[in-house]
Amino acid sequence: MGIAGYLLIDREAAAVTVYSDPEDxxxxxxxxxxxxxxxxxxxxxxxxxxxxxxxxFAD
Known part of the structure; x- marks a missing residue:
């Protein structure tokens, strides 16, 4: 199954990305x-x- 959700906090881009639905x-x-x-x-x-x-906290 893997990790169900991955949260990326990008200070340089001043953005947050959530990855979900892992497969293969x-x-x-x-x-x-x-x-x-x-x-x-x-x-x-x-x-x-x-x-x-x-x-x-943004750069």
Missing amino acids: GTYRSGTARPFGAAIELPDSVGFTLVTENLKD
Whole structure:
């Protein structure tokens, strides 16, 4: 099965990406949002991540 969800926080791009639906060593789904936007995490995690505070850590 693998890791159900992978969260990437990219300070240089000031963006968050969530990868989900793993199959055969890759993720079939990916969603990116800029810092400040909310992003839905996979059902296995079950919540929405609010990224407003991440703006303070952007390069």
